[in-house]
Amino acid sequence: MIYHVSHTSRVTYGAPVDLARFAIRLKPAAWPGQALRDYRMVVSPQPARLTEGFGPFHVNSTLVSFDAPLEELVVTSEFRMEVWPLAIPEDDGTTLAQVRAAALQVGELGDFAPAQFLFGSRIVVIEPEICAWAAPMLADDQSGILGAIKALCAEIYRSFAYTPGVTASDTPPVDAFRARHGVCQDFAHVMIAALRAYGIPAAYVSGYLRTEPPPGQPRLVGADAMHAWVDVWCGPSIGWVAIDPTNDRPAGEDYVTIGMGRDYADVAPVDGVFVGSPAHEMTTAVDVIPEGEV
């Protein structure tokens, strides 16, 4: 499947801001099952300096800075992405206990090293409350890992209300957890917090969903904006498994990945510093359309 993706973020400031510098994380990083074509990013107004960078997690990061006062920032990211269906991971009976032990034994520090995704991070704090809540799904060491994460995903889907506007990008997972509501990133954060509380490596993945579903299928939640889901490390034999608690399904051919980090903060689409009052208004428009339908 080839998607045509176009994403426009517009940030407006009440009063012009000075010395603005931003990190933009919209260019998809290399990802299994994906091939990026014809990438184009337009930043308006023209930045004084633009530097392409990568990292520190598995994400592209474009640094832009402005010398003149800035009233509005418009970033457009456009590309075509070929996506292949990934093989459904085969359940080889790996247990939670085995994953936990293996995660501590892999001698790697790279982008996909499980040890990177084991600990609390800036937004995902490991909370006893979430740990206790997840016990029915994760406390039994002998449960199979794949069954456990499906159950956890289903439980979040079942007991949380999808409510845009009640949380912000940096809402601590425990707040969304207590209120049992939020949007994709809250659900991803809660799921990650639960898994890490049991020593299971879990990562935050940002990207897109196709806007219109294939004929005969329901439109997925979160399709008109950026989306977020979870990658879980299921031991050396299974590896990373992508799962979407917002839609309670594996993240497969309908998903386009931009990058992966410990939580939202590592892959935030735009963040930066400037001198002046915070953004007045921020709007995002996203289209993810199969190539034939463009």
Next chain:
Amino acid sequence: MNTDGGIADADLFGMAPNASPLAFYAPDGSRGDIYADAPPNVAAKWDIFASAIAGSKGIEDYLRRHVEDLGLGYLLTGEEQERPWPLNPMPVIIGAQEWQRLEDGLVQRADLLERVIADIYGPQQLVADGHLPAAAVTGSRDFTRKMVGVPPSSGHFLHVYCVDLARGPTGEWRVLADRVRLPLGIGYALENRIALSRGTGSLLSAIGARRLADFFDAMRGGIAAACSREDPRIALLTPGRFNQAYPEQAHLARYLGFALVEGRDLLVQDSKLFVRTIAGLKRVDALWRWMNARNLDPLAFDSRSEIGVPDLFSAWAEGGLITANWPGAGVIEARAMSAFLPRLAEVLFGEPLKLPNLSTWWCGQDWERQHVAENLDTLMISPAFRGAVTGLEDGRTRPGASFTGPAREALLQAMERRPMDYTGQEVIRIGTTPCWEKGHFAPRSFTVRTFLARDENGHWCMMPGGLVRLSQAGELRTPLMSEGDLSTDLCVVDDAPGAKVATPPALSPPAVRRAAKILPSQAADNLFWLGRYSERVQMTARVVRALLAASSMQSAQQVSGTVPDRLAGLLARWGVIETTEGTAEELAAAALSDAQRPGSVPALIGNVRQIARLLRDRLFIDSWRVINRPMPGFVPLDSDSMADAAERLMERFATLSGMTAESMSRTPAWNFLDMGVRVERASLALQATLEMVPGHASGDDLTALLDLFDCHYLYRNRYLAIPFIPPVLDMVLLDPDQPRGLAFQVRQLASHIATLPTLRADGMPEPPMRAVRRMEMRIAALDADAVDHATLEELLQEVLALSDAITQRYFLQREPQAGRADKPSIQ
């Protein structure tokens, strides 16, 4: 500065009594006491020192005064008021041999830490080969992924290494903790030494204590040698005045001659780091950072950081910025690391650690987790990395035996779920040292924090001393000091007294220079406002005193009815009081005590103190003390008592300006401080005239005005008549020879601005110069008869415009709004 130290010392430390006061010192034999265990030649030095202390009168008070003189204080986390630093007069004395063994061990350890850090941020071979588990690295918040593959510009990840040590029952030393992010205590070690040596005269050299100065020279030389420029600019980056270590940072910056800067003083352009100064942007070659890596650059690390410098990362990656220590080095501090260092020493150096650390078991490994679980009662349990974990919610170490019942079950379960969050460490008995308490020596358990730094050849050099913490509990709960802890100095003594001093290194003197160091814009801004607020306090006190005097004269029917009202109006105009309703005594009491009013005396003094704290590295200690002296007490509503308080405030701030005038070097720092005074005085002169002479005025009103400007007698001498409006206005505003008058201030401002650097290459005057010249000309051309209300208002606007022009040109022009909150506008 106290000059009587030398004389008093001779009296305080007379002949030592024959018997050592330590003869009756009785430590607990099973714990190990450093004095009891000292070899005879070292014990003799203890005896000399102890005798001198015991033979002195009031040594504690004497030391306390020296500590105060040094302006030494410390902040407990969460507190804003500094506490006095508790310094015990009895140092810990260590012989050269014992110290040499420590030094060998610590140099080896410092080299080991450097190698491990270099591997983590480089080839990551230790992890790949299984010598170091990946999670022991990633668990640390100080592991800074972004720095992987960015080698340190100086070639060294570590320039300064700080280590905590304890001495055990058999005299063996152990490393308790490694610190490479923030060398907390290094400044206090220095200040303890200075206070102790001032407080005890020649005693330190008599016992052959090694000097600390060489260590600091070596450290500065090590950082400077790494820079590519001949005469590098080194800055100490502070998180700001609310940081626990701010007083220490300010002291160090002053001692080492580093610029004390905050993130907002700095700017990265084209991968080079600059400091904003009054003379434009100036290149910074090296940073000694006193903040965590993640706060250093909001773009590269944590975007929430408001104390960092955007894009600083590029200065490391491409700009060659030297930084001590390199961002990310803190990964080595984790307790989990201590579990692996003994093995890593074997792997990397082929030799064991010369100085052991606490035996540590990291539960991220199966065998170790079981070992800790099975031996819980005999181990100390800690978070493997900084921060809270289940069971240790405060993030602190606890004895495993203290977990009982359900808490024990919960801990063991949490250790099953997330074993990598925990370490177990052996319990050690910490030895004691003699501490001078209430007239005798008592054993207190102690730990030592000492410091190593790279010299200009990149070799480690160890401070021959350190910061000793004395505590009852023998625990190290906080990074620096806990409630009830004492500190003391550590002296390394050579057998032949002064052996080290006898052969001073062949030092080549630095080239003689006079030029001032750079003045960061923000410091200039603060100096300017310190000047303005100090002047405002003084003038407000003066008006309060005049009001009280006028009121008492009025009741005796000696002055006309308008004087107290007009003085009260002036106070209200300045925001000192809310309303002019009330008796003079009530108004004066409000002016002197209502801290809620932004213009009241206590509020103004609060502002002065806040700003003075920001300028700690630049103020003389005497000025600092004057500023921090408590508000003079007074009986509210008692006219005499309040007038007396006002008088004392005036004197105090006059002393402050006198010290500035007499002792402050004529650098741009002085220019800005004095410009603040001048701008404020000019503005107050105009406002006072507007209030006291609203078109018409009695002789009493004019006399009161003349009194405010100290020229009543002069007027009488010059005119031999009662005051009339034109001659009074001429004297207060137009006469350029009246040091409190407007014309004089403007002339001084013009001469200040003329000495300051200009950014224009074309020789044209900058806006502040144009503004001040315009005022000067206008005042020179004014005729006192022609000065009316409108003229006064216009002149006042011109003063404000001049102040704005100074702000625009020299201070941070693009400072965030939030940054100005502590400087409420005053007109």
